[in-house]
Amino acid sequence: MENGKRQAQSPMKIFPIICFFLLCQSCAPAQPPCVICDVVQQIKIEGVDAQLKDSILLHQRHYPDTSDADHIEYYSLTLDSIKGQARIDFGYESGQRAYAVDEISLFKKSDGNFKVVYSHFTGANSTVNQNDLLVFDYKPKTKNLTIDKVAAASLSVGFKDFFTAGTPDSVARDFEANADIYCSLFHEAENGIIFRLVNYLLSGPLRDNKYLLGEVIAFKWTGDAFVKSEPYFEE
Structure with a gap:
């Protein structure tokens, strides 16, 4: 420090620091894409639009505006990006006992793509009804999701x-x-x-x-x- 003024650092001293920072950034592992998250966004789920999906994926629990004091509705999310599984539960914290469940599971194929199974069932008390069972093919590189009716029939x-x-x-x-x-x-x-x-x-x-x-x-x-x-x- 001379005459109360801070001396500027030499550009030659700063340059190695910048290089080291950039090297660390390039060596840091990239965050893997959440394949199951993208599939959840693409599959059409009854009563769950894109905005609601965003809220569920962000908060894991969502209370819609349609709830009232006697019937408190909720959506909850269980998601495992490693196993490639997602489950959205719809139910009531009070009042009715009806429920709906949407489950999605990824199965890796030998070519690196995925077979996707989607199951939607509903129920109340001890009853349960299978409403939908769909199968898709998913390509992570293009994020292309296509229905596979032959696999679903099997x-x-x-x-x-x-x-x-x-x-x-x-x-x-x-x-x-x-x-x-x-x-x-x-x-x-x-x-x-x-x-x-x-x-x-x-x-x-x-x-x-x-x-x-x-x-x-x-x-x-x-x-x-x-x-x-x-x-x-x-x-």
């Missing part, structure tokens, strides 16, 4: 798939009248999706029905296709 499961051959029609009809099948993407099964059988009137476990082979049918992802399992009972 994931079809009916009530007869859970019963032994030769089950009396009367037994199957009575069971089907009080039961539903829905597709779950959030579960403990290994790399795939499951279809779960639900019966509302049975007081005991489903395994007590001698005609049933199981309560769950899984489709395991192999990297290029879904492979269907035999029915089984969950432990």
